[in-house]
Amino acid sequence: MRRLLIPLVQIGLVLAVLANWEFGGYDEFFFSKPSSVLGRIEQWLADGTMWADLGVTLTEAGLALLIGTAAGLVVGLALGRVKFLGAVFSPFIKALNALPRVVLAPLFLLWFGLGVWSKVAFGVTLVFFVVFLNTYQGVRQVRRALVDNARMLGATETQLVRHVMLPSALSWIFASLHLSVGFALVGAVVGEYLGAAAGMGYLISQAQGTLDTTGVFAGIAVLTVVVLLVDFGVGLVERELLRWKPEEQ
Amino acid sequence: MDGVRDAIALESVTVTFGGGYTAVADITFAVPAGSFVSVVGPTGCGKSTVLNCVAGLCAPTTGQVLVADRPLRGLNRAAGYLFQQDTLLPWKSVQDNIALGLQINGVGQKERARLSTEWAARVGLEGFTNSYPHELSGGMRKRTALAQVWITEPDILLMDEPFGALDVQTRQIMHSELLRLWTGSGKTVLFVTHDLDEAVTLSDEVIVLSAGPASHVLGRYPVGLPRPRDPIDTRMSTEYGEIYQSIWSALRAEVLRGYA
Numbered sequence: 001m002r003r004l005l006i007p008l009v010q011i012g013l014v015l016a017v018l019a020n021w022e023f024g025g026y027d028e029f030f031f032s033k034p035s036s037v038l039g040r041i042e043q044w045l046a047d048g049t050m051w052a053d054l055g056v057t058l059t060e061a062g063l064a065l066l067i068g069t070a071a072g073l074v075v076g077l078a079l080g081r082v083k084f085l086g087a088v089f090s091p092f093i094k095a096l097n098a099l100p101r102v103v104l105a106p107l108f109l110l111w112f113g114l115g116v117w118s119k120v121a122f123g124v125t126l127v128f129f130v131v132f133l134n135t136y137q138g139v140r141q142v143r144r145a146l147v148d149n150a151r152m153l154g155a156t157e158t159q160l161v162r163h164v165m166l167p168s169a170l171s172w173i174f175a176s177l178h179l180s181v182g183f184a185l186v187g188a189v190v191g192e193y194l195g196a197a198a199g200m201g202y203l204i205s206q207a208q209g210t211l212d213t214t215g216v217f218a219g220i221a222v223l224t225v226v227v228l229l230v231d232f233g234v235g236l237v238e239r240e241l242l243r244w245k246p247e248e249q
Numbered sequence: 250m251d252g253v254r255d256a257i258a259l260e261s262v263t264v265t266f267g268g269g270y271t272a273v274a275d276i277t278f279a280v281p282a283g284s285f286v287s288v289v290g291p292t293g294c295g296k297s298t299v300l301n302c303v304a305g306l307c308a309p310t311t312g313q314v315l316v317a318d319r320p321l322r323g324l325n326r327a328a329g330y331l332f333q334q335d336t337l338l339p340w341k342s343v344q345d346n347i348a349l350g351l352q353i354n355g356v357g358q359k360e361r362a363r364l365s366t367e368w369a370a371r372v373g374l375e376g377f378t379n380s381y382p383h384e385l386s387g388g389m390r391k392r393t394a395l396a397q398v399w400i401t402e403p404d405i406l407l408m409d410e411p412f413g414a415l416d417v418q419t420r421q422i423m424h425s426e427l428l429r430l431w432t433g434s435g436k437t438v439l440f441v442t443h444d445l446d447e448a449v450t451l452s453d454e455v456i457v458l459s460a461g462p463a464s465h466v467l468g469r470y471p472v473g474l475p476r477p478r479d480p481i482d483t484r485m486s487t488e489y490g491e492i493y494q495s496i497w498s499a500l501r502a503e504v505l506r507g508y509a
Contacts, residue, residue, distance in 0.1 A: 148306055149336035151324060153350035153401065163349065167340045244340045246383035 032214040040218040050222065056199040058226070060116050060188035064123025065180060069173070072128045076135025076169065077161060086136075097129045102190065109195045119196065123187025127180045134176045138169035171245065174238050181234055185227055256282040256327075256405055256437035257303055261312035264298050272298040274463040275312070278456055282404075285431065285438040287448035289496075290458030290467075291504045296441040297333070299458075300409050303439060304330050316405070329403035333410040336394060337382040343393050344369060344378040350401035368396040372426065388419040392426070399430060406431075408440045412447070424450060424480040432477050445500060449493050450480045457499050460506045467503065470496045 018034045028036075044050035079086040079093075105122050112118035142164060150164050173180075192201025200223055207215025258279040265271045272295035280286045288296050301307035302314050305324040314321040316328075329350075337346045345352075348365035356364075369378050372392040382390055391411060398406065412420045428451065431438060442448050448455045449472055457467040472492055474483055483489055 143334070145332050145334035145336045146338065149330065149332055150349070150353070152304060152306075152328070152330040153397070154326070154353045159353050163353070164338065167338065171340065244342075244381040244383070 028213075029211070030213060032217050036214045037217045037221060040214050041222060044218065044222075050203070053199050053203050054222070054226065056116065057185070057188045057192065057201065057223075060119040060191070060199065061123060061181075061184040063116070063120045064127055064187050065184040067120065068124040068127025068184065069131045069180065071124065072131025072133075073135050073169070073173070075128075076132045077139060077165060080136045080139030080169075081161065081165065086140075090136075093129075093132065097133070101125050101187075105191055105194050108191070114195055114197055119188045119191030119199070122191040123184045126183035126187045130176050130180045130183060131173055134172040135169040138172035139165050142168045171242060174242055177234050177238060178231055181230055182227065185223070185230070189223065254281060255279040255315070256284075256317060257439060258315040258318075259299070259302070259312070260315065262299070262302055262309040262314060263311045264295070264302065264307065265310045271463045272461060273458070274465050276458075276466055277312075278466055278469065280437055280439055282437055283435050284453045285440065285451055286454045286456065287440040287442060287452040288456045288458060289442055289445055289448045289500065290464060291460045291500075291506070292443055294458045294461045294464040294503070296443070296458060297409050300330075300407050300439065300441050303405075304328055304407050306330075325405070325407075327403060328405040328407050329398035329401060331394060331398050331406065331408040331411045333413055335382070335390060337390055337397070339382050342379050342381055343374055343385070346382065346393055347396045347400060349397055354401065364400055365396075368400045371430070372396045386419075387415050388423065391415060391423060395423075395427070395430070404436060406436055406438045408438065410442050410444075411440075413442070413444075420447070421480060427451065428478060428480065445493065445496060446484070449474075449489060449496065450478070450483055455496055457496060457503070460503045468496075468499050470499075 021031070022034050041050075075093075079089055101122070104125060105118075108118040108121045112121055146164055146168075147160060150160055155163065188199065189201035189204075192199035193205045194201075196202040196205075200219055204216055204219035207213075207219060259276050262276040263271065263274045276299060288299060290296050298307060302309050303316075303321075303325060305314075305321055305328075314325075316325055338349065341349065344362075344365045347368050348356075348361040351361045351364060366378065369375060372395055374389060374392060374396070377385065377389065382393070385393065395411075412423050415423065424447065438451075440448070440451060445455075452472050455470045455472060457470065458464045459467045470492065474486070474488055474492070
């Protein structure tokens with residue numbers, strides 16, 4: 001009974017909010033209407049303009065995720081494994097992580113231009129730290145006995161990293177993959193919003209520039225659906241790759 | 250190990266840790282090749298430290314460890330180590346865990362699969378080769394770890410309270426399995442435990458350490474019980490009781506001192 005009740009109440013809530021928004025008599029200039037937003041999305045789908053922008057945003061996010069993860073993994077392994085490097089660099093990394101990343105966006109626009117790469121750079125600064133911190137923790141918190149056991153079986157330093165450190169860190173990274181994917185998309189969209197010639201963030205900023213509230217809401221709605229879909233995909237990949245993990249709870 | 254009388258020899262081994270704590274002091278004993286020797290002592294007496302020195306995971310502050318008559322430098326390549334803790338890699342299946350040592354030593358995929366399947370069967374894990382460690386019971390995980398160490402065929406086996414975390418019944422089964430694997434293998438076993446019962450049942454000789462710090466060898470007790478042994482029958486015999494009593498009278502005072 002409860003299993004059915006919860007989704008019913010959830011759907012009811014969404015419908016109530018949408019109905020209130022549609023028929024509540026709010027100023028359409030500021031708040032638009034669900035029907036207009038839906039109409040706009042249909043129009044974008046029909047003339048195909050949205051796909052190009054969505055493609056740009058997803059490319060930027062994908063590249064940021066790839067580069068940020070690779071960099072975070074390598075630096076995390078190095079600093080976690082080589083005590084000297086860890087001691088020297090971890091205060092710097094903490095300081096960089098404390099920096100609000102949005103302030104870097106103008107610099108990246110100057111350095112990398114209005115194209116894809118300034119957004120990728122911005123996304124990388126967000127993804128890198130999530131992956132780095134998880135790898136660093138993952139490597140340092142590997143149980144001593146696992147390392148000793150592998151060494152007694154004859155493992156070299158490279159084999160230790162491959163068989164023990166990396167898988168241990170990977171389990172932490174996958175646990176934070178939802179966060180990384182979200183950050184990569186945030187990086188892309190915020191970067192586009194601040195200055196771009198294409199992408200979902202650009203679409204939203206264009207709509208804002210022409211006081212087109214409906215367009216802003218439509219952009220937000222599309223992004224939300226995309227993030228949910230990507231998150232679902234990440235969940236599937238995670239379940240496959242972390243099959244060895246005991247169920248929590 | 251042909252022509253070598255002692256597989257392992259400790260000569261005046263003293264280990265002092267960074268903080269100035271001396272775990273073991275002036276430990277001297279030898280383990281004849283092919284024998285099963287246990288080290289018992291009260292909790293915290295530095296039994297594991299002794300084992301780690303023989304493994305090469307920890308270097309003696311003074312004194313030295315000889316392996317096959319040669320001073321040990323770095324890790325002991327002739328030894329396999331069965332740890333007290335759970336050391337299976339949680340992201341590898343039972344089969345891949347068993348084969349880990351082979352994989353590390355560059356044994357090919359086919360040979361690895363053949364040997365690890367064979368070993369899974371030898372330790373009674375036929376139906377579980379594709380399971381992950383978290384899906385196994387404590388006893389099954391220990392059997393996997395035992396196969397992982399044994400498959401690489403080390404001359405020396407070091408065991409640090411390997412069955413300490415198991416329930417009494419499972420532990421007895423593991424004793425039988427260990428003796429079955431060891432009998433006729435020619436391997437030298439150095440077995441650390443605080444369980445005197447276990448030590449007498451399994452060993453040719455029991456070495457008693459005093460309570461820490463600076464724990465030293467209190468006595469060495471040969472166990473002349475006939476082999477091959479059945480752990481349950483062995484415990485019923487009168488000789489067993491006599492040996493147990495004589496060791497216990499030495500150990501008892503130390504255990505009490507350890508608690509004081």
